[in-house]
Amino acid sequence: MFLTPPTSASSSSSFFARFAGSITAWSGTTLAFCLALGLVLIWALMGPLFHYSETWQLVINTGTTIITFLMVFLIQRAQNKDSLVLHLKLNELIAAHKGASNRLINAQDFTEDEIHVLHQYFCLLAEKAKHDHDLGRTHSVEEAEENHQEKRRARARK
Incomplete structure (x- = not known):
């Protein structure tokens, strides 16, 4: 509809x-x-x-x-x-966008605390990407954590 x-x-x-x-x-x-x-x-x-x-x-x-x-x-x-x-x-x-986090739709309606939590999370993702030397990769909130954990597991296996 x-x-x-x-x-x-x-x-x-x-x-x-x-x-x-x-x-x-x-x-x-x-x-x-x-x-x-x-x-x-x-x-x-x-x-x-x-x-x-x-x-x-x-x-x-x-x-x-x-x-x-x-x-x-x-x-x-x-x-x-x-x-x-x-x-x-x-x-x-x-x-x-298929990979985007739908929970960010209408983020303008979030409370200041919710926005602060998301901001901190994205800062963390940016920091992780910086350490992974992969600044060009983009993720949804969900994908980013999943991808980061997969990278850690792959490195641990080596």
Whole structure:
């Protein structure tokens, strides 16, 4: 049974997704930076005209605070989507590779302790490969321990 992507997203959610994606993409352009720099320069040049008053300072402080506040949410939304898509692609590669450990699918949902245990295990595997002078060989978690034990048994027999 194959899963198909959902197609019944609400129009407001879909609109917001497109809007957030567009704003996030545009905010990273050279034009957006130049416009922001231009606004800051105009504000700075108007300082003498307004005698560097508190109101003059309040304009830039309020404007930048509001823009920053809103951009945090838009950028986080885009980052969440990108992160999820990356996880899905990695999950597909793990699921499709015959020798890969399927328990690593959705590893992003592991607790910090579980991640730490796996990290330590992979560090151990890297160390074993280093001692075996076989850095190019890759394994699943299960295969790696099995292969390492077979190598030890083969060396012991010699």
